[in-house]
Amino acid sequence: MRLSGMLLHTTREVPADAEVISHQLMLRAGMIRQVAAGIYMILPMGYKVLKKVENIIREEMDRAGAQEMLMPALNPAELWIESGRWNVYGKELIRLKDRRGRDFCLGPTHEEMFTDLIRKEIRSYRSLPLNLYQIQTKFRDEYRPRFGIMRGREFLMKDAYSFDTDDEGADASYKSMYEAYTLIFKRCGLRFRAVEADSGPIGGSVSNEFMVLAESGEDEIVHCVACDYASNVTKAETLEVDYPAGEQSRPMEKVHTPEMKTVDEVCRFLKVTSKELVKTMIYLADDTPLAVLVRGDHMVNEAKLLNFSGAQELKMADSAAIQKITGGPEGFSGPVGLEGIKVIADLAVKGLKNFVTGANENDYHLLSVNIGRDFEVHDFQDLRLLEADDPCPRCGSTLTIEKGIEVGHVFKLGTKYSQALKATFQDAQGEEKLIIMGCYGIGVGRSMAAAIEQNHDEDGIIWPMPIAPYHVYILPVSMKDGEVLSAAEDIYSACIEAGLEAIIDDRDERAGVKFKDADL
RNA sequence: CGGGGCGUGGCGCAGCCUGGUUAGCGCGCUUGCUUCGGGAGCAAGAAGUCGGAGGUUCAAAUCCUCUCGCCCCGACCA
Structure with a gap:
């Protein structure tokens, strides 16, 4: 290529809107140009790189036995209604009507489409397993697009779907994708870690995320210094906490705590540490109230709570609802005397004695509260966010927390979509069975941006050779x-x-x- | 969606508070001359509905109201 003939404008100054380094450098190097929030033009120099990433993905997917194809971005609503996600997906789904008023959406992911294809094409176990993929533009109306191409509303994604006759086959498909992903990201010159992850609204049982280690990452990932445990913090398990034995229960006592609402205020006022206090959070799981107890220094992990509750949606109760449920104002909730509400507690609360809670009464807290004597807990669960000083849930060693950019995600879907869309096959005995699915995504542009995050100096991008333009x-x-x-x-x-x-x-x-x- | 900030030539900004004639500066762009091994100098030039609508006023980039867009901070995802 001759530079004299290339559409390329570099800039000396850093564009004011760009926050992260990859975004700044891509703009300065004339690789992308913003059209609207989260929507970008990919200019010739940028496209050159994007295509290289695409090709690496393509080669490894093909090598792993997957077949490339292309689905329409425009999806009829029927399929999404059938799977139930027309409602579940919410505002992120871009919906539109054609001239006759028929509903469509722009595909944010393609489980429905692929499952629809398979249920129409596949009758027999003889045609399985299959793994199909595409590299295609996806649309998600993000709450907050940011970091340039890293989180766009329109972005290039590779998505693959595997279809197997049984769990063993599905496990093998999953494993082969996991390995392909490892090769892909290695070839892109990325330093990454595969971690356990929550499967979120895509669904399914098991999932792993591929995280590129970078300060600008939006996710926190934890890994063990001793064993190979690695997980997204939103998924990371926490254990019961051992407290010194032999502490005697003291009588419960009500104290006046005027205007002391937050954990910090109460602790300072009562001269206790946040570890000696138990927070009571009132949640609404699809309108069913739940009282959730965690230690004062801990945070509720809403993903875990959502999974445990089995609800579609989880939200914190507002002050009016709290007043109604607990009889006291926000900031003074406690488990003692609560009625008509399920009380669940985090494992770290289990062995705790003589702790502080709200009294469900304005300006009052309770001291020396004890489980079993003063109130009952219906269920103890792992409900909190892991902290840096928690031990490894597998081996008990020390953990470290780092930031990461999620560039790939693999899921074992099981029969979630095959059931919803009735994708079945006949096995060797002539019996009708549900197809076992898996799905696997890679953010193509995101991988490119992640490569820049990891490989640059003060003068510009230092491309890993395989994806250098x-x-x-x-x-x-x-x-x-x-x-x-x-x-x-x-x-x-x-x-x-x-x-x-x-x-x-x-x-x-x-x-x-x-x-x-x-x-x- | 909640909170904060910003919209002025292609890019980065000043001007606004305290209205006043031709709206400035740097980068970039065009032309000429001189330069030429790490973002050159001089000269001349092109390019701006001051985000949009409405209002106040003799007069609005500047004050008021509404509106649109963009960015940043919090719950989700490739």
């Missing part, structure tokens, strides 16, 4: 010096001849300008 950069320092120029041209021709991806900066610019652009 060009491999040879020829920079004639002078366009006036005929000797330099013809030598440069000779090298360029030789590179092209040899099949190398070369770029020559044949613009009549000063050397400094060219060097700066080359760095970017």
Whole structure:
């Protein structure tokens, strides 16, 4: 490629809207251009890289036996209504009507489409297993698009779906995708970690995320220094906590705590640590109230709570609801004397004695509260967010927490979609059975951005070779010096001849300008 | 959606508080001359509905109201 003929504008100044380094550098290097929030044009230099990432993905998917195809982005609503996700997906789903008023959406993911294809195509176990994938534009109306191409409303994704006759087959498909992903991200020059993850609204039982380690990451991941345990913190398990034995129960006592609502205020006022206090949070799980107890220094993990409750939606009760349920104002809730509500407690609360709680009465708290004597807990569950000083749930060693960018996610879906859409096959005995599914996604543009996050210096991007837009950069320092120029041209021709991806900066610019652009 | 901030040539900003004639500056762009091994100098030039609508006023980028867009901080996802 000759730079003189390329659509490429680099900038000296950092665009004001760009926060993270990959976004800044992509803009400065003239690879992308914003159209609207979370919507970008991919310019020639950027597309060059994106296609390389795509091709690496394609090669490894094909090697793993998956078949590429292409689904429409425009999905009729019927399929989504049938799977139940037309309602569940919420505002993130971009919906539209055609000229006759028929409902459609722009696909944010394609479980429905692929399952629909398979239920129509597949009758016999003889046609299985299958693994189909596509690299296609997805649409999600994100609450908050940000970080450039990293979280867009329109983005390129590779999504694959596996279809098996039994669990063993599904496990094998999952494993082969897991391995393919490992190869893909290695080839993209990324430093990453595969972690256990919550499967969220996609559903299914088991899932792993592939996390690129970077400070700008939106996720926190935890891993054990001793064993190979690694997990997203939203999924990470926490254990029961051992408290010193032999502490005697003291009589419960009500104390005046004027205007003391937060854990910090109460602790300071009563001169106790947050570990000696139990927070009572009132949640509404699909309108069923739940009282959730966690230690004062802990945070409720809403993903765990949601899974435990089995509800579709979980939200914290507002102050009016709290007043109604507990009889006291927000900030003074406690488990003692609560009626008509299920009380569940985090495992760390189980062995705790003589703790502080709200009294369900304005400006009062209770001291020396004890489970079993003062109130009953209906269920003890792992309900909290893991903290940095928690031990590894597998081996008890120390954990470290890092930030990561989720570039890939693999799920074992089981029969969630095959059941909803009735995708069945006949086994060798002629019996009708549900197909076992898995699904596997990679954010293509996100992987590209993640590569920049990890590989750059103060002057620009340092592409890992496999995804570099060009491999040879020829920079004639002078366009006036005929000797330099013809030598440069000779090298360029030789590179092209040899099949190398070369770029020559044949613009009549000063050397400094060219060097700066080359760095970017 | 809640909270905060910003919309002024392609990009980065000043001007607004305290209304006043031709709306400035830097980068980039065009032309010429001089330069030329790490973002050159001089000169000339093109380019702006001051996000939009309404209002106040003799007069609005500036004050008021509404509206749209964008960015940042919190719950989700590739």
